[in-house]
Amino acid sequence: MIVCSCNVLSDHDVRSAVEAERTRSTSQVYRCLGCSAKCGRCARTIRRLMDEALGGAGAASRNGCTPSSQ
Numbered sequence: 351m352i353v354c355s356c357n358v359l360s361d362h363d364v365r366s367a368v369e370a371e372r373t374r375s376t377s378q379v380y381r382c383l384g385c386s387a388k389c390g391r392c393a394r395t396i397r398r399l400m401d402e403a404l405g406g407a408g409a410a411s412r413n414g415c416t417p418s419s420q
């Protein structure tokens with residue numbers, strides 16, 4: 351599902367970035383995915399996905415911020 355229409359980011363993209371980099375802010379998620387916030391409408395959804403990913407999965411990855419090169 352697309353969660354950011356400005357940057358065409360899916361929920362999977364966001365979860366991958368959060369799990370790879372353990373991002374602590376929405377701006378880190380955008381940066382990790384090679385973009386930046388534009389309209390900001392997706393910020394709340396991205397925050398929720400971050401909270402779910404960081405609170406639930408406990409995935410420990412040391413791959414850094416390169417979701418597209420894995």
Ligand code: FES
Pocket residue numbers: 353354355356357386387388389390391392393
């Ligand atoms: S929908 Fe994500 S910045 Fe506009």
